[in-house]
Each structure stands twice: as structure tokens, then as C-alpha cells.
Amino acid sequence: MGYKDIYDRFISAIHRGDLKPGERAPSIRSLAQELGVAKKTVESAYDILIGEGYLVSRGPRGTVVNPDLVIDSAYWNQSPTRLEDPDLRTVVDLRDTRGFFQLGIPSLDEFPYKKWLLLSGKAVRSMTYEDMNYPPVMGHLPLRQAIANYLSISRGVNCTADxxxxxxxxxxxxRLILEAMASSSDKVVFEEPGYFFGQKLLERRGQNLHYAPVDSEGVNVDFLETHHNDAKLVIITPSHQSPLTVSLSLPRRHQLLNWAQERRAWVIEDDYDGEFHFSRKNIPSLKSLDxxxxxxxxxxxxxTIMPSLRTAYVVIPKALIPQFYETAEIVETGLPLLPQRILESFISSGAFFKHLKRMRSLYESRRRMVRDAFIEIYGDFFDMPLQNGGMHIVAFLKHGAQDRELCHIWQSHNLQVLPLSMCYAQKKHRKYGLVIGYTNIKSKQEAISALRLPYQQTLELL
Known part of the structure; x- marks a missing residue:
């Protein structure tokens, strides 16, 4: 049982009237003993209930249902919204819940907030009447210029703001790429395993979707040439494959580019964390060889900055600019101008480059620290090889295939890991393990304390 199950039970009991305003809730210790879960699990549920106003903490006098709570029974009688896909529900819960080892989150404790706030203030004060109009569909031109300059220097991508x-x-x-370039009948090839949300988006769009396996050198281009010579789009993560973190080898990069040219296919390079490469100099992007x-x-x-910024970018081949612009006019609403201006200032001021340099050093040490802590506790059950970079580590099960069951146990202790098998669309040739984020773990002791929480249950399962 996880904290969300406890939360749901309380919500249900309160709305049914089983728990009335002012009534005392069980103590955390007694409820944890009764349910057979860790105190931390109950604490997490209580924290949310208190934060949402359902419960009120009165210190030594215990926790009670909020005496001022007004129950909207009409709302409660409505059918609740539930995600039907259990895999999607698991990943959405992980994304929306804060906890240890959360994936895809940069080091928020080391972000230069003061610099960001200073630039934000300047951007607000410099707003003009003209800035109140619709933002450009392609984005704020100075930001696009700053991104083009950054990519040229840092990722070897030769492009212009246009x-x-x-x-x-x-x-x-x-979505923009698919709308501009692909019909539902066009063959699209995705990595296996691959990024979960990308795979789900392609499935829901009804694409003619196929898969190419990934090995220690990245996506298997020989397989692509043998089985998918008629593909129109190939979507890959060459810098640090998601989720395995391996890098596409240089011979395969050239092989893939030559194949794309010969077959008139297009390669979508998702360079989601290519900045964080540790074992040698930062490897160039695939686009830099194109x-x-x-x-x-x-x-x-x-x-690199923060997920809540909700800002990404696409670099379009010159021949495709007109059709992308026309598509974007129809399907894209554009980002608010103010965050774009702040981001442009952050990049152009040099703060972004300085931040990335600090994060590379920090992530390299935190990654090693989390791996050492993990091996110290669970080394008998997992192999945990370190690749050349990335913002997460994969712990492969030495025996068995119970990574989903294990994931549920760990999540009940607020450890937000992902089962590796969930990243596979097909049942054959699956690997099993846990995908673990490390970027916000501040010390080895913090990692060890968190990892020990599910130890006994893990031992019993494995």
C-alpha cells in the first residue's frame, strides 16, 4: 500500500461522512502499524491531506479532520476520472509526485535563483505596449538567436534563428513534427526501449509505428536497414539513449545519416540531456555531423534549467521551414513572451553556460555517490554499470523480472523510481531493472537512508 492509497481512503471516508469535521484521525505510528507500512508512507499521505485542508495538525494533541471543512456531496457523487492505462497511471503518478530519485529533474537546490529573479525583474520592467500583442508563432526572435548561438558553440549544430x-x-x-511531416500511414520507427511518453503519443496518434532495438552502441542501424528501409521518420536519443543512457557510436552515426540520405528519410534527434557527459569531452550532437x-x-x-519553464525548441532543416511555419500557425498557440525574454537574458548573459559547467561537475559526483550507496546496499541483486553521461542510472536485476512489483514497493516509501520493463512496447527481449534519478540527492547518507527504507520488502521479493 502506498501513500496515495491511504490518501484515497481518507478522502472517501470524509466525503461519506465516516470521518466527520473535528473528529480525531489515528496517529501516524498506530496507523502505520495497523496497515503494515512505513511511518514515512503515512506521513506523506497526512502531509497532503493537511496541505489540502482536509486534516489539521494540533501538535501533541494529534491530528483532526478540519472542523471548518464543508463537504460538497454533489461533487463527490460524480464519477472520478481515472487513467485506464496502468502503465500511464504509474508514470503520471511518478511525474506528479515529489520524492527521492525522481527522474528528469535538474538539481533544483543548486539553481542560481537570485540571478534568475534579477533577470526576471528586468524583463518585467522593460515590457512595452508592443509586447502585449500576440507572440511570434516561431518564438521570440532574440531567444531563437540565443539558442542558435548556444547550439553552435555547445552542441556543434550549425543553424540560424530562422x-x-x-x-x-x-x-x-x-506533435509539431508529426503534423508537419507525417500522415498516419507513414512508417515511424522508435527506439526499443524508448521514452515512455513519446511512445504513448505515437500510439495514440495512430501512427504506423515500428521499433528498432538498442544495444551497447545505441540503436541498431543494421536492423533499421534490414527491416525498415521504407521508414519516413526515425526517432532516437543518440547522446544518452532513453532509458539505457548508452551513446550512439560514431560508425553508427555515419551509417544512420547515410541511410537517411539514401532513403530520403528524416531522423529526429532528441537531445534531451546531451549537455551532461562526464567520462570524456562533451560528444557532439548527431546534427553536427549532418x-x-x-x-x-x-x-x-x-x-538544464527547470521543468516548470515548459520551454523546448526544434531546429528545422532549411528545406522544411515553410511547411513547419504553416503548420505552426494552425496547431501551435505560442509561448507567453515574458518567460522567453527571461530565458534569452539568462542565456545571453553567460549565466546559462556557467550554470551548465557547475552542473556537469555536480552531477558527476552525485551520480557516483548514488551508485556507490546503491551497490553498498543492493549490490547482490543488481548490476549498475555507469555509461558516459545522462541524468539517471539504470540498475539491472541480476535475476528475475519483478521490476514492476519492486517499483510499487519502492514508491510506497516515496522512492520515485521507474521499472525499466515499462519502457518496452514489445514483450520480447525485455530487460528488467529500475531507472533511478540522482540529480537531487545531496549526500551519500541521504541516499543510504532513503535506500534502506524498502530493504526488507525488497529482500522478501527478490
Whole structure:
């Protein structure tokens, strides 16, 4: 049982009238003993209930149902909204819940807030009447210029501002590309395993979706040539494959680009965390090798700055700019101007480059620290190889395939890990393990304390 189950039970009991305003709730210790869960699990549920106003903490006198609570029975009688796909429900819960080892979140404790707030204030004060109009559909021109300059220096991408489209996240970028370039009958090839939400988006759009396996050198291009020579789009994560974190080898990069040119196919490069490469110098993007202009480059600031900014970008081959512009006019609403101006200032001032340099060093040490803590406690059950970079680590089960059951146990202790098997669309050739974020773990002791919470249950399962 997880904290969400406890939360749901309280909500149900309050709305049914089983727990009335002013009535005392069980103590955390006694409820944890009764349900057979960790105190931390009950504490997490109580914290949410208190934050939402259902419960009130009175210190030593205990916790009670809010005496001023007014129950809207009509609302309660409505059918609740539930996600039908259990895998989607699991990943959405992970994304929407704060906890240890959360995936895809940059180090929020080390972000230069003061600098960001200073630039935000300047951006607000410099707003003019002209800025109150509709923002450009491609995005704020100075921001697009700043991104083009950054990509040229940091990722080796030779592009101009005219090729850069600002979007509000990866899904928005992928939808824009599909709307502009692909019909439902066009074959699209995705990595196996691959990014969960990208896979679900393609499935829901009814794409002619196929998969290419990933090994230690990245996506298998020989497989692509043998089985999918008629593909129109290939979507990959070459810098750090999602979720396995392996890098696409240089021979395969050239092989893929030559194949795309010969077959008149397009490659979508999702470079979601390519900035964070540790073992050697930062590897160039696939786009930097693209002499044929067959690569559509997708980047995001969710991993380098903050997810709540909801800002990403697409670099379009020159030949495709007109059709992307026309599509964007119809399907894209554009981002608010103010965040774009703040982001442009952050990049142009040099603060972004300075922040990335600090994060590379910090992430390298935190990654090693979390891995060492994990191996110290669970080394008998998992293999945990370190790749050359990325913002998460994969712990492969040495035996068995119970990563989903294990994930549920860990989530009940507020450890927001993802089962590796969930990233596979097909049942054959699956690998099993846990995908673990490390970027917000501040010390080895913090990692060890968190990892020990599900130890006994993990031992019993494995």
C-alpha cells in the first residue's frame, strides 16, 4: 500500500461522512502499524491531506479532520476520472509526485535563483505596449538567436534563428513534427526501449509505428536497414539513449545519416540531456555531423534549467521551414513572451553556460555517490554499470523480472523510481531493472537512508 492509497481512503471516508469535521484521525505510528507500512508512507499521505485542508495538525494533541471543512456531496457523487492505462497511471503518478530519485529533474537546490529573479525583474520592467500583442508563432526572435548561438558553440549544430521553433515541451515538439511531416500511414520507427511518453503519443496518434532495438552502441542501424528501409521518420536519443543512457557510436552515426540520405528519410534527434557527459569531452550532437540536412534536432530546457519553464525548441532543416511555419500557425498557440525574454537574458548573459559547467561537475559526483550507496546496499541483486553521461542510472536485476512489483514497493516509501520493463512496447527481449534519478540527492547518507527504507520488502521479493 502506498501513500496515495491511504490518501484515497481518507478522502472517501470524509466525503461519506465516516470521518466527520473535528473528529480525531489515528496517529501516524498506530496507523502505520495497523496497515503494515512505513511511518514515512503515512506521513506523506497526512502531509497532503493537511496541505489540502482536509486534516489539521494540533501538535501533541494529534491530528483532526478540519472542523471548518464543508463537504460538497454533489461533487463527490460524480464519477472520478481515472487513467485506464496502468502503465500511464504509474508514470503520471511518478511525474506528479515529489520524492527521492525522481527522474528528469535538474538539481533544483543548486539553481542560481537570485540571478534568475534579477533577470526576471528586468524583463518585467522593460515590457512595452508592443509586447502585449500576440507572440511570434516561431518564438521570440532574440531567444531563437540565443539558442542558435548556444547550439553552435555547445552542441556543434550549425543553424540560424530562422530554423529554430520554440515549443512548450518535448510532446509539443513531437506533435509539431508529426503534423508537419507525417500522415498516419507513414512508417515511424522508435527506439526499443524508448521514452515512455513519446511512445504513448505515437500510439495514440495512430501512427504506423515500428521499433528498432538498442544495444551497447545505441540503436541498431543494421536492423533499421534490414527491416525498415521504407521508414519516413526515425526517432532516437543518440547522446544518452532513453532509458539505457548508452551513446550512439560514431560508425553508427555515419551509417544512420547515410541511410537517411539514401532513403530520403528524416531522423529526429532528441537531445534531451546531451549537455551532461562526464567520462570524456562533451560528444557532439548527431546534427553536427549532418551534411545532408536530414536531421530534425529537438532540445529542451526542462533538463538544464527547470521543468516548470515548459520551454523546448526544434531546429528545422532549411528545406522544411515553410511547411513547419504553416503548420505552426494552425496547431501551435505560442509561448507567453515574458518567460522567453527571461530565458534569452539568462542565456545571453553567460549565466546559462556557467550554470551548465557547475552542473556537469555536480552531477558527476552525485551520480557516483548514488551508485556507490546503491551497490553498498543492493549490490547482490543488481548490476549498475555507469555509461558516459545522462541524468539517471539504470540498475539491472541480476535475476528475475519483478521490476514492476519492486517499483510499487519502492514508491510506497516515496522512492520515485521507474521499472525499466515499462519502457518496452514489445514483450520480447525485455530487460528488467529500475531507472533511478540522482540529480537531487545531496549526500551519500541521504541516499543510504532513503535506500534502506524498502530493504526488507525488497529482500522478501527478490
Amino acid at each position: 530554423q529554430v521553433f520554440i515549443t512548450n515541451g518535448y510532446n509539443s515538439s513531437l 551534411v545532408f540536412d536530414r536531421v530534425i534536432y529537438v532540445g529542451t530546457f526542462s533538463k
